[in-house]
Amino acid sequence: MQPASRDGAYAVRRSRYDARMFSFPKTATAPFCPSEVAGSIVVPAELPWWKKVARFAGPGLLVSVGYMDPGNWATDIEAGSRFGYRLLFVVLLSSLAAMMLQCLAARLGIATRKDLARLSSERYPKIVGRIQWVFAEISIISCDLAEVLGSALAFKLLFGVSLPVGVALTALDTFIVLGLQGRGFRRVEAIILGLVGTIGLCFVVQLFLVGPDWAAVAAGFVPSLHAVSSQEPLYLAIGILGATIMPHNLYLHSSVVQTRAVSGTEGKREAIRLTRLDTIGSLSLALLINAAILVVAAAAFHGTGRTDVADIGDAYELLAPIAGTTLAAIAFAIGLFASGQSSTFTGTIAGQVIMDGFLHLKLPCWQRRLITRGLAIVPAFIGVSVMGDRAIGELLVASQVVLSIQLPFAMYPLIRFTDDRALMEGFANTRLVSCAAWLLFVTISLANVWLVAQVFGLA
Numbered sequence: 001m002q003p004a005s006r007d008g009a010y011a012v013r014r015s016r017y018d019a020r021m022f023s024f025p026k027t028a029t030a031p032f033c034p035s036e037v038a039g040s041i042v043v044p045a046e047l048p049w050w051k052k053v054a055r056f057a058g059p060g061l062l063v064s065v066g067y068m069d070p071g072n073w074a075t076d077i078e079a080g081s082r083f084g085y086r087l088l089f090v091v092l093l094s095s096l097a098a099m100m101l102q103c104l105a106a107r108l109g110i111a112t113r114k115d116l117a118r119l120s121s122e123r124y125p126k127i128v129g130r131i132q133w134v135f136a137e138i139s140i141i142s143c144d145l146a147e148v149l150g151s152a153l154a155f156k157l158l159f160g161v162s163l164p165v166g167v168a169l170t171a172l173d174t175f176i177v178l179g180l181q182g183r184g185f186r187r188v189e190a191i192i193l194g195l196v197g198t199i200g201l202c203f204v205v206q207l208f209l210v211g212p213d214w215a216a217v218a219a220g221f222v223p224s225l226h227a228v229s230s231q232e233p234l235y236l237a238i239g240i241l242g243a244t245i246m247p248h249n250l251y252l253h254s255s256v257v258q259t260r261a262v263s264g265t266e267g268k269r270e271a272i273r274l275t276r277l278d279t280i281g282s283l284s285l286a287l288l289i290n291a292a293i294l295v296v297a298a299a300a301f302h303g304t305g306r307t308d309v310a311d312i313g314d315a316y317e318l319l320a321p322i323a324g325t326t327l328a329a330i331a332f333a334i335g336l337f338a339s340g341q342s343s344t345f346t347g348t349i350a351g352q353v354i355m356d357g358f359l360h361l362k363l364p365c366w367q368r369r370l371i372t373r374g375l376a377i378v379p380a381f382i383g384v385s386v387m388g389d390r391a392i393g394e395l396l397v398a399s400q401v402v403l404s405i406q407l408p409f410a411m412y413p414l415i416r417f418t419d420d421r422a423l424m425e426g427f428a429n430t431r432l433v434s435c436a437a438w439l440l441f442v443t444i445s446l447a448n449v450w451l452v453a454q455v456f457g458l459a
Contacts, residue, residue: 041186042261043271056274058189059256060282062349063102065192065342066143066246067095067286068199070150071399073293073312073336079236080297081309085213085220086227088294090237093223095287097440098245099280101411104418104429104437105253106275110268111427112417115255117357119423120413132409133358139247139406140354142399144347144376149395150312151340152380157316157333163384170340171373188345195342196285202335203292206319209328212299220298238404238447245444246403247410251357252350253279254414265426272427312336347372408445415441 043055079087109115114122117136121129152166161169228234262271300319301309309315316336320329351368355361363371383395415437421428429437 040261041259045267052270053274053277056260056271057278057281058186059106059253059259059275060102060278060280061196061285062189062192062256062346063249063253063279064282064286065196065339066249066252066346067098067283068196068289069143069146069339069342070153070312070336071143071146071403072290073150073339074146075236076290076293077297077309077312077315079233080294080299081301081315082236082307083227083233084298084302085216085295086224087233087237088217088220088291089223090228091287091290091294092221094245095283095290097444098286099283100433100436100440101245101250101414102253102279102283103276104414104433105250106257106279107272107427108414108418108424109254109257110262110271110275111424113258115258115353115357116251116410116414116417117255117354119357119417121358121360123417124413129358132413133354135406135409136248136251136354136358137351139403139410140347140351140372141375142402142406143246143248144372145380145395145399147340147347148373148376148380149384150336152384153312153316154333154337154340157313157329158337164381167377167381167384171370171377188349192342192345195338196289198338199335199342200285200289202331202338203289203296205331206296206328207292209325210296210299210319212295213303216298217295234447234450238401245407247406248350248354249346250410250414251353252346255353255357256349268427404444405448408441408448411437411441411444 041055043052047055076091079090105116108119112119117133120132124132148167148170151170152163155161155166155169156163228237257271257275260271260275262268297309297315301307301315306318309318316329316332319332320326348369351372352362355363355368380395387394415429415434417423418429418437419434
């Protein structure tokens with residue numbers, strides 16, 4: 001009787017598990033709604049320092065995937081093909097700026113236990129909060145457009161399907177979100193780590209195969225105003241900036257750091273310190289991958305006289321004959337696929353953070369994913385249907401410029417809040433950090449204004 005009873009209990013548990021896995025949830029569910037998992041990762045005070053570092057590692061990695069998505073690939077490939085290694089310093093400076101801003105976002109979330117969207121909603125007039133929400137949603141859709149285009153191209157390169165079919169297939173990533181409903185936040189972080197590792201490995205293989213000029217690479221990291229003195233390189237530089245410092249990632253990071261249970265002033269101080277390590281380490285990895293993309297393009301295309309490669313598909317087609325092996329092209333396509341899939345997670349979570357913070361609204365995660373992906377699929381499908389393969393490169397770079405233009409609208413409240421000593425309770429910015437942050441805000445805003453003026457012939 002006992003074995004039968006055990007079998008019956010197993011069948012009940014299994015049926016409940018199946019129902020949970022394959023039903024469509026009607027409420028926002030973990031891990032894609034950070035407010036549902038706030039404080040869920042406990043970090044005991046008696047843990048050794050290195051174990052605490054491991055417990056706090058993850059949010060920075062989650063944010064970093066946005067810095068190596070297909071939009072970054074497009075801007076870096078075009079920059080490397082047209083200008084060689086000359087714009088590497090833009091990748092470096094953009095990454096350093098991202099590190100500073102993401103550290104501010106993490107500090108804001110830990111010190112106040114509220115995210116940037118919620119604080120903006122509480123401290124600004126309602127109309128201002130709604131405008132911020134609209135801009136934040138535009139940035140998520142622009143980022144998702146890049147992911148749709150990149151994933152569709154990866155489907156075409158790996159499986160030979162047409163671009164419109166590839167665009168349609170990207171909607172299937174909603175099932176990934178459904179499959180992870182109710183799981184712990186560390187599960188998402190582990191998946192992201194695997195995808196980022198795949199991207200990194202693919203570019204290590206490509207760097208080895210194309211053999212760049214390392215002296216020229218080092219020279220490219222030296223800042224040069226002359227390198228961005230005309231409209232075309234500046235357009236690409238701003239695209240790189242937008243692809244690197246994504247505005248919605250600032251909202252995202254200020255929320256996901258709250259998954260770690262923290263209490264008391266000293267606990268917050270330690271959490272800020274450990275989160276800073278996680279952020280800088282993760283974004284340093286993103287910097288290396290972004291630089292590797294540009295270096296591969298510069299070595300494979302610019303160095304061989306192919307300065308007209310402005311499309312990811314062209315890059316894939318040309319890599320094999322230039323590198324002398326199809327392995328380079330295969331690694332390229334696999335890395336592109338991993339890049340598009342990894343950003344699925346961050347886009348879904350950022351969307352929930354922004355809706356919850358600004359509108360106090362929580363949708364089931366699969367619905368949020370479908371809405372965002374649907375809004376991105378429409379322009380992607382129209383673009384590839386009307387313009388064909390060349391739509392990929394043009395739309396990808398344009399989407400990243402849109403991100404850069406949205407950036408000041410997220411930067412301004414972030415810097416204001418982290419400067420506010422009453423709000424931050426002893427964790428406000430130092431004068432040096434505050435000056436650096438405002439200087440960055442002014443620089444990015446002026447660069448965007450100059451670019452818009454150039455595009456419309458006003459300058």
